[in-house]
Each structure stands twice: as C-alpha cells, then as structure tokens.
Amino acid sequence: MYKIKINERFVEFPDAPKLMEVRAKFKPDADLVIHNGFPTPDNLLLADGDSVVLIRKGEKPPKDELEALITARHTPGVTEKVKSARVGIAGLGGLGSSVAIALARVGVGELVLADFDVVEPSNLNRQQYFVDQIGKPKVEAMDENLRRINPYVRNVLHRVVLDAKNIPEIFGGVDVLVEAFDTAEMKAVLTNAMAGSCPGVPVVVSSGVAGHGPSNTITTSKFSNNYYVVGDRVTEAAAGVGLMAPRVGVAAHHQANCVLRLLLGECGSESN
Amino acid sequence: MNITVNGEKMDIPEGTSAAELIGVLGLSDKRVAVELNRVILQAGSFAGTVLGEGDTLEVLSFVGGG
Numbered sequence: 001m002y003k004i005k006i007n008e009r010f011v012e013f014p015d016a017p018k019l020m021e022v023r024a025k026f027k028p029d030a031d032l033v034i035h036n037g038f039p040t041p042d043n044l045l046l047a048d049g050d051s052v053v054l055i056r057k058g059e060k061p062p063k064d065e066l067e068a069l070i071t072a073r074h075t076p077g078v079t080e081k082v083k084s085a086r087v088g089i090a091g092l093g094g095l096g097s098s099v100a101i102a103l104a105r106v107g108v109g110e111l112v113l114a115d116f117d118v119v120e121p122s123n124l125n126r127q128q129y130f131v132d133q134i135g136k137p138k139v140e141a142m143d144e145n146l147r148r149i150n151p152y153v154r155n156v157l158h159r160v161v162l163d164a165k166n167i168p169e170i171f172g173g174v175d176v177l178v179e180a181f182d183t184a185e186m187k188a189v190l191t192n193a194m195a196g197s198c199p200g201v202p203v204v205v206s207s208g209v210a211g212h213g214p215s216n217t218i219t220t221s222k223f224s225n226n227y228y229v230v231g232d233r234v235t236e237a238a239a240g241v242g243l244m245a246p247r248v249g250v251a252a253h254h255q256a257n258c259v260l261r262l263l264l265g266e267c268g269s270e271s272n
Numbered sequence: 273m274n275i276t277v278n279g280e281k282m283d284i285p286e287g288t289s290a291a292e293l294i295g296v297l298g299l300s301d302k303r304v305a306v307e308l309n310r311v312i313l314q315a316g317s318f319a320g321t322v323l324g325e326g327d328t329l330e331v332l333s334f335v336g337g338g
Contacts, residue, residue, distance in 0.1 A: 095338040164315060184303040184334035191305040191332075195312035205305075210337040223332050224307040237337030248338070 005051040008068030019044045022052050030054035034072045051076055067152045071107050078264065079107055085263045086110040088174035090162055090190055092138040093117075094243055095206055096180030097128035098252035099259070104146040104153045106260060111146070112174055113139050114158040126245040164189050168197035176259045179205040180252075182237070191227065199226065202267070204258045208232035209251040211241045218247070220254045228267070230254040275327045284323065291318035297331060305332045 002013040006026050020043040023030050032039055032055040035046075046052070053072035055061075061069050071079045087108050089096045092115035100111055115138040119129045133141040139157040146155055158170055162181075167190055171177045179190045187205055194203050208231035209218065217232040230251050237243050261267045273286050277297070284293065290313060294301045306313045307330040313321055323329075 091338065093338050180338055182336060182338045184336040187334040187336075188303050188305055189315070191312065191334075192315035195305070196314035199312075205332075205334075206338055207332070207334045208337070210335075223305070223330060224312050225310060227305075227307075227312070229332060231335075233332075234335065235337070236335035243337050 002048045004046055007065050017046050027054035029056050031057050036076050037073055082107050082263050083109045085175045088112040088171040088177040090114055091180035092142050093182055094126040094248040095252045098249055099178050099256045100142055101128050102256035104150045110154040112156045114162055115139050116161040126248045164193040167193045172198045176262045177201055177203045178255050202226045202262050204228045204255045206230045208235045209248050210235045210237040210243050215250045218250050220258050228258050273325050277329045288323050289319055290321040299333045303334050
C-alpha cells in the first residue's frame with residue numbers, strides 16, 4: 001500500500017498514485033498543488049510517505065485543515081519536530097518581536113515571551129507592532145499579532161522586568177532561549193545567569209545589530225558550548241548610530257534560524 | 273604566565289584574576305561573558321577566579337542595541 005498524506009490526512013492507495021489524480025479525486029478545484037513542500041504543475045508519480053497539500057486560493061479552509069495548510073511549504077519533517085518545542089524570548093523589541101513572528105510562522109509549539117514595556121511610537125521603525133497598539137503592553141500586543149498569524153502556537157506571557165533571579169525561573173524549562181534585549185548589561189546578565197543556573201539550555205544571544213552597515217557582517221557564531229552569538233559584535237546603538245528594521249531584522253532572522261536549526265538538531269559546529 | 277584570550281597568546285602576571293584581565297583588556301565587567309576552559313563563569317565570580325598557566329579564555333563583550 002502507498003500511504004500519502006493529503007491535507008494532513010493519511011490516505012492509502014493500492015498502487016502508486018499520480019499527483020493530478022489525487023487532486024482530481026480530493027480537491028478538483030485546487031489551484032495550488034504542493035508536493036513535499038514545493039508547488040508543482042507536474043503530474044508526478046507519488047512515493048509512499050509523500051505529502052500533498054491541495055489549496056483553492058481565496059477559500060477559507062475548514063479549521064481542522066488550516067494548521068496543515070499553513071505549514072504546507074515547510075521542508076518535510078520540520079513541522080512535527082518544532083510542534084513539540086518550547087522556545088523562550090527575553091525581550092520583545094526589534095529582535096524579539098521579529099524572532100517571535102518567525103517562530104510562530106514556522107509553528108513552534110510554545111513561545112514563552114517576556115517583556116515589561118508598552119508599545120510606543122519610536123518602536124514602530126523596527127518592531128512588529130501597529131499604530132493602534134501604542135500604549136499596549138508588548139506581551140499582549142505580540143500575543144494578538146501571533147494569534148492572527150498562527151493560532152496553533154501557545155503563547156505564555158510574562159509582563160515582568162527580567163533580572164538575574166527571574167530569568168532562570170521563567171526560562172529554565174525551554175528548549176532554546178533567545179536573548180533579545182536592548183542593553184549590553186542585560187545581555188551579559190542573561191548569559192551569566194543562564195550559564196550558572198541552566199547550563200543545559202542553548203541560548204542565542206545578540207551583539208552588534210545597529211546602524212545600516214553591510215548585512216553580511218552579521219554572522220551567527222559559537223561562543224561556548226550551547227551559546228551562539230548573532231551580530232557583528234561591534235556596532236553599538238549610540239548617538240549617531242540608530243536601530244532600524246532592515247539590519248535588526250537580518251539579525252533577528254539569524255537568531256530565529258539558529259533556533260530552528262537547534263530544534264532540528266542541526267547546530268553544533270563552530271559556525272552556524 | 274601564558275594564557276590564550278580569544279585565540280591570542282597573552283603574558284600576564286601570576287595571580288591575575290578574571291576581573292583584572294577584563295580590566296587589562298579595557299572592558300567593563302558588567303558587559304562581558306567569560307568562558308574559561310570551555311565553561312562560562314558565573315555572574316559575580318570574576319574577582320574570585322584566579323587564572324592559571326595555560327588557561328584558555330573566550331571573552332565576549334556585548335554592545336547595546338536590539
């Protein structure tokens with residue numbers, strides 16, 4: 001028997017089916033046919049274990065299919081692995097808000113989000129909030145935005161000023177922690193607190209994301225066992241050197257991809 | 273006494289602490305993470321950590337922005 005996953009349901013076929021036969025049988029009006037994460041117009045011969053997602057553009061899918069359709073373009077195997085993961089994000093500013101959105105889109109099962117602040121106008125040049133959210137606590141605003149993107153992610157919210165004592169308490173149980181603070185002092189506090197109390201938790205820290213210097217000077221590198229550093233390690237936010245969406249976003253997505261690679265068990269070399 | 277800091281050899285006096293090394297490097301102890309022989313030092317332990325011959329350190333000095 002050939003077992004094919006069609007819009008998240010397994011269907012068995014006695015002989016290897018062809019892709020367009022599956023479309024004709026299960027959703028003849030589908031105008032998007034995605035085979036193992038990749039859209040194709042070709043009438044491919046399917047193999048046992050293949051995944052097929054059939055989408056009619058503009059149609060709101062039934063609730064029990066939506067989750068599978070959201071992740072239809074994922075590399076096969078990714079969804080299952082990240083769905084059971086819990087990731088912490090310390091700080092929901094320029095880095096943290098973009099990391100949270102990337103990880104919600106990829107379908108991480110649970111996000112533990114901590115920030116004390118409210119959304120204010122100068123955040124909007126780089127942080128993933130909206131004008132009508134000004135004044136709202138960032139944890140609440142981000143929870144709203146994430147649920148609009150992927151309602152299948154659980155968000156655990158902590159509106160709190162983080163410090164050396166509560167960081168290990170809040171984040172001790174996560175699979176990976178993202179440091180997304182603004183100040184150098186807090187970046188150091190988090191690194192030292194987690195290394196002391198939770199040395200088994202991988203941490204992705206950031207340093208050097210300001211300005212509009214070259215994107216390619218931002219790297220992901222290993223600092224210590226379980227510690228990864230994203231940024232150019234040099235360019236500090238200061239009078240005359242601002243923080244803006246493009247370069248902060250490059251760094252945030254380095255962090256998010258490092259998290260994804262850690263969850264998939266693909267990190268570990270010197271450079272990532 | 274010879275140690276290695278961020279891949280570079282350094283000659284420092286016997287009895288130098290991690291805190292003193294951070295000062296020699298011109299860094300602030302409030303903004304650094306220090307890995308000594310593959311283990312990150314805990315917060316507050318820099319002054320009490322005396323370095324020894326052949327120690328290998330990675331010093332990460334954070335800059336602000338995010």
